[in-house]
Amino acid sequence: MDDKQLREALQEIExxxxxxxxxxxxxxxxISNHEARNQNQKRKGSKKHLLPVLASAVVLTLLFIVFLPSxxxxxxxxxxxxxxGTNEDITSIVVMxxxxxxxxxxxxxxxxxxxxxxINVISIPRSLKVPILMPNGEKLMEDKFTHAxxxxxxxxxxxxxxxxxxxxxxxxxVAIDRNDIKKLLEPSDAITADGVEEAFTIxxxxxxxxxxxxxxxxxxxxxxxxxxxxxxxxxVISDIIDEIVKKFVxxxxxxxxxxxxxxxxxxxxxxDFSSVxxxxxxxxxxTIPVAEGMISNRVDGIFYIEFDNGFLNDLKRELYDxxx
Amino acid sequence: MEDSQKxxxxxxxxxxxxxxxxxxxxxxxxxxxxxxxxxxxxxxKYYEKIHTFREExxxxxxxxxxxxxxxxxxxxxxxxxxxxxxxxxxxxxRGTETSVENSVIQQSTNEEIKEIVLNLPTKYKEVIFxxxxxxxxxxxxxxxxxxxxxxxxxxxxxxxxKLKTLMEEAEMYG
Numbered sequence: 001m002d003d004k005q006l007r008e009a010l011q012e013i014e015x016x017x018x019x020x021x022x023x024x025x026x027x028x029x030x031i032s033n034h035e036a037r038n039q040n041q042k043r044k045g046s047k048k049h050l051l052p053v054l055a056s057a058v059v060l061t062l063l064f065i066v067f068l069p070s071x072x073x074x075x076x077x078x079x080x081x082x083x084x085g086t087n088e089d090i091t092s093i094v095v096m097x098x099x100x101x102x103x104x105x106x107x108x109x110x111x112x113x114x115x116x117x118x119i120n121v122i123s124i125p126r127s128l129k130v131p132i133l134m135p136n137g138e139k140l141m142e143d144k145f146t147h148a149x150x151x152x153x154x155x156x157x158x159x160x161x162x163x164x165x166x167x168x169x170x171x172x173x174v175a176i177d178r179n180d181i182k183k184l185l186e187p188s189d190a191i192t193a194d195g196v197e198e199a200f201t202i203x204x205x206x207x208x209x210x211x212x213x214x215x216x217x218x219x220x221x222x223x224x225x226x227x228x229x230x231x232x233x234x235x236v237i238s239d240i241i242d243e244i245v246k247k248f249v250x251x252x253x254x255x256x257x258x259x260x261x262x263x264x265x266x267x268x269x270x271x272d273f274s275s276v277x278x279x280x281x282x283x284x285x286x287t288i289p290v291a292e293g294m295i296s297n298r299v300d301g302i303f304y305i306e307f308d309n310g311f312l313n314d315l316k317r318e319l320y321d322x323x324x
Numbered sequence: 325m326e327d328s329q330k331x332x333x334x335x336x337x338x339x340x341x342x343x344x345x346x347x348x349x350x351x352x353x354x355x356x357x358x359x360x361x362x363x364x365x366x367x368x369k370y371y372e373k374i375h376t377f378r379e380e381x382x383x384x385x386x387x388x389x390x391x392x393x394x395x396x397x398x399x400x401x402x403x404x405x406x407x408x409x410x411x412x413x414x415x416x417x418r419g420t421e422t423s424v425e426n427s428v429i430q431q432s433t434n435e436e437i438k439e440i441v442l443n444l445p446t447k448y449k450e451v452i453f454x455x456x457x458x459x460x461x462x463x464x465x466x467x468x469x470x471x472x473x474x475x476x477x478x479x480x481x482x483x484x485x486k487l488k489t490l491m492e493e494a495e496m497y498g
Binding site for chain 1 (some may be wrong): 331334338340342345346347350356359360363364365367368371376377419433434435437438441452453456457467470471472474475484487
């Protein structure tokens with residue numbers, strides 16, 4: 001059986017699928033019924049109850065940005081002109097998962113363009129060597145990004161540090177405890193990645209190893225966080241990270257966000273989650289891979305990751321490029 | 325945006341994409357009535373977000389994505405699972421009654437392929453249909469299914485491999 005025969009065979013499938021005028025009228029009827037029902041509910045003051053807590057985790061918080069006040073009022077005037085992200089339609093956010101030692105195991109920098117509805121995400125390797133900054137911009141030391149939260153002034157320092165690295169002013173930060181994230185994950189949340197052609201392992205944050213098998217993989221919540229912050233990057237890992245990010249963004253629910261908003265450390269004041277339903281369908285999420293420009297290094301026996309300078313400049317541009 | 329303008333945009337979208345979306349939904353749910361119901365819901369969602377769409381290309385991929393999500397939700401739903409158990413019982417009962425009759429019915433090769441593809445696991449079936457039936461490019465499939473291009477390629481290759489094995493088995497035992 002060749003491709004041509006397969007194509008021909010499938011063309012013979014079920015011919016009675018015309019979307020007739022009757023079907024179209026039915027859509028209009030359903031819309032009008034739906035609107036009438038909504039009116040009634042508003043009058044009664046009842047709040048529509050949305051889905052229970054389901055698939056959701058780290059990256060759900062990315063969608064905080066969608067509901068932030070700055071999107072309706074143009075509050076990004078504070079961005080200075082020499083920074084990359086000066087467009088007032090764009091909001092940036094850093095999402096961190098912190099462990100019990102105050103280190104951040106997963107760090108995601110995301111930008112959201114209100115105009116196009118696109119979200120760009122960079123997943124930062126935890127050992128990326130950076131100048132760690134205090135919230136006022138004062139340099140503390142050079143070390144792994146994972147330490148920025150503990151050595152500096154918590155999420156504010158980590159946010160300032162990552163912003164400086166990418167020449168931007170990060171608008172919002174969210175830091176969530178590893179255990180809180182795990183509470184949100186259920187067995188059904190397991191990510192499967194069947195693009196792995198050859199089994200390999202990557203080191204996990206606690207000195208162990210995460211095995212990626214040929215064929216099917218099911219990742220636990222802990223492993224998902226390890227993958228997001230992994231210092232090991234190749235095409236397969238970049239693809240898995242992309243898949244994780246998309247899966248969570250598209251699995252967004254109002255309850256998840258409300259839960260996270262209560263548990264997280266954040267500079268987001270108040271967020272209205274009532275319009276979350278179906279919101280995920282509106283957004284295109286792109287994860288920018290970093291494998292290509294990563295340089296592994298050892299200084300005084302300590303392992304670091306560094307970005308090639310030219311590559312870092314490309315990343316800065318790509319983070320604010322929403323045309324593709 | 326005025327309601328009359330929204331209605332017109334919805335009507336145009338239904339005329340343009342209604343049939344191909346129903347075909348798409350059918351490949352998942354294998355039932356015309358359910359497929360149409362799912363597509364109607366997709367159009368209702370489109371109507372609710374109509375002001376956010378400007379480009380034709382975005383609309384098509386969005387409608388594909390939302391229809392696929394609706395189909396997957398349906399397949400996970402309790403009502404569908406209940407229906408499956410019921411058909412399984414029916415099929416089993418029918419199988420014991422008319423096995424001799426069934427064995428003499430020779431299906432054409434194309435029908436066999438069609439049947440086998442429809443019964444593949446969803447993850448393989450969807451990429452095979454989107455590629456060979458809806459003629460979407462790998463990148464487009466990646467976009468509407470929220471997978472990466474590499475995963476799409478892998479599933480396409482494995483799906484075809486699985487199909488080949490099942491065809492060979494059917495020939496051997498059919």
